Amino acid sequence: MPQVIELNTIAEKYKKSVEDIERRVIICAGTGCMANGAQKVHDAFVKYITGSGLNVVTELRTEDEHKGIHLSGSGCQGFCQMGPLVTIEPDGLLYVKVKPEDVSEIVKRTLVESQVINRLLYSIPSTGEHCKGTNEIPFYTRQSRFVLKNCGLVDPENIDEYIFLDGYAAAQKAYLNMSAKEVTDEILKSGLRGRGGGGFPTGRKWELTRIQPEGKKYIICNGDEGDPGAFMDRSVMEGNPHSVIEGMMIAARAIGADEGYIYVRAEYPLAVKRIKKAVKDAEFSGLLGENLFNSGLSFRINVMEGAGAFVCGEETALMSSIEGKRGMPAPKPPFPAQSGLWGRPTVINNVETLASVPLIIGMGADAFRKIGNEKSPGTKTFALTGHVANTGLIEVPFGTTLGEIVNNIGGGVTNEDGSLSHEGFKAVQIGGPSGGCLTEEHLDLPLDFDSLTKVGAMVGSGGLVVMNKQTCMVKISRYFMQFTQNESCGKCVLCREGTKQMLALLDDIIEGRATTQTLVLLEDLAHAVKKGSLCGLGKSAPNPVLSTLKYFRQEYNEHVINKWCSTKSCKHLTAPEIDPLKCKGCTVCIKKCPVGAITGERKMVHKINVAVCIRCGACVQACKLNAISGV
């Protein structure tokens, strides 16, 4: 007989066990901070805290009572650029870029003497002002962290702490106090839309599955976040895995499923590890398994690792992959709600969508609707990357403007060397290889599902890549084309062959072989690929090309007609230049040039004949005075 879980008892026990903890030191253990050496910082803390005579607790066991300092890891806190991050509570301090060498000072001055170390605080680049904690740093104060609220606070590997913070209470409510229809209606009423890209109303999806005849049904959590430049789902799975499990439990309750799958990308080893541990812990506590909350209902979760195929983010392809086949999409209808995994009714939701569900059930649909805007309620997490001062993970209500995100939260556009640029950005790519680009004319555009679709972009999974003025848009669209061409599963001819031809046309443009006819052909083909493909991958593959053609036609023309790339990114369309101020006329480059393109007398400034030059770059390497640039 499995025990019936008492959430209150666990929460109280946890509270009692941490009552005597004086301070908490939370080290961000997201992928970003780990890569920057968070583990070494952690080890240094253990060493120095013990050395200073204080008691350090690294593993909380709810049965024990703890004293001293609790040292724990958290999920991604979002401010990846500044990692490793160390939070000290209850002082509310956030130390950034902490190195193992800094730890002895932190222990001595902050933990023992309760002083603040200014040099480790974040300082605002423009004013140099120090910020004590997240409540003073603009990167955080301008966000509204809803789904990510507990990422960075809760220890992702401690189920008791999650329960202490009201975790699994929403699931209990759904299983004990609500009927399946009531749960579905609540989500429907909340207006929650799928965070994975499409923006389909989650409640509708559940309702369509709920009304199917009783029998085996499945709920799948889509954690196959393949968009290059996006890592929101990874952060949620790493930072708060129990919220995903709780969301799945509620979804299972709504549709009548007794089995679920979490499909995680294998490129995210830490997310896989934490999700697996969370599932195990939940099973051990009786939160997964038979007779949940004594309701008579049961629910189990399997975790499956992907094997590296972008197309598996598409729901029908993902189901094929779970069934052990090649992950190729199938035509819809039948929709997964009618015939999904192994032919059974199935709901597939994105990680972030599922993580929102417990919060909605907890706060009620009406309160949720107050966040965001009318058609797109709630918040959205974005991965803010590229040429921007504060890269990292952010969460804002739908309807926040692009300008607010890039300039205020992101802290402005940067140059190649990381210094702040005053020129503004050239474009922001949103939605990855399926999305489009936004330009400075969109600074005031509220970001939500519908307004983005209107301008030819999409929310997608939420990658926001900022590009500065030195970025060549033709090359960027080639980059995305290369990606989709590589990831096309090969089922539809237009996607398989069309993307290949589009890539070849873009290569023609970049390598200087294009004519005006090339652009016409490229655009025609783009529309054909959109029409002739079955799944979202092919349908949206031409988007980056179409959107750059729309906003940067002039740049394409420059490449095609003038054979010139003004950003000097396309090697074939640039020419080396000799800086007359630096050239001393030493003739070294003349001797090195394999085609005799450089002329000039000794002690006179040399000249390059662009028509003869093959852009091999030999002269640039040969010049000791760095007088030659451009190739």
Place this chain on the structure above:
Amino acid sequence: MLTESQTISRSRQFGKVCGILEKYAYDSSKLIPILQLVQEEYRYLPEEVLVFIATSLNIPPARVYGVATFYSHFALEAKGKYVIRVCDGTACHVKGSMNLVGIIQEKLGLDDSRKTTPDMLFTLETVSCLGACGLAPVMVVNEEVHGQMTKEKTTAVIDELIAMEKGYAAGN
């Protein structure tokens, strides 16, 4: 003809495969996790093992081969001891990840068609996104993530590995 010791090591190898197949109860729908574990064991998927798996699961070898070639994680050729994966996700790409590829290729004498060094020490790959975009450009050596890479840092990482290998060789 295989020598006796080769025959024994073969059967031992298949012994491990059998263990993996048993773990998944010879269920053909678990083909992907099976191949993942097998690859963890061998570092790639040898052809004879694929045929062995197909026969054991009672499915056509073509289906196993189809799955093995569909997913980019599965390798049909042996990889080097150190697999260097340079992230070419959007964020890394705009921050110059392809320059890193060039530097590594030059350093190790590789090119787009030759991805593994002849001494089987290094394999160079690009991956679409590792999700560590905040640290772009990113490079991963086996499981270790190196962020915000520059030309100097990249060269240093590889030099260190080469020096370590030389140390092993000298130690032996």
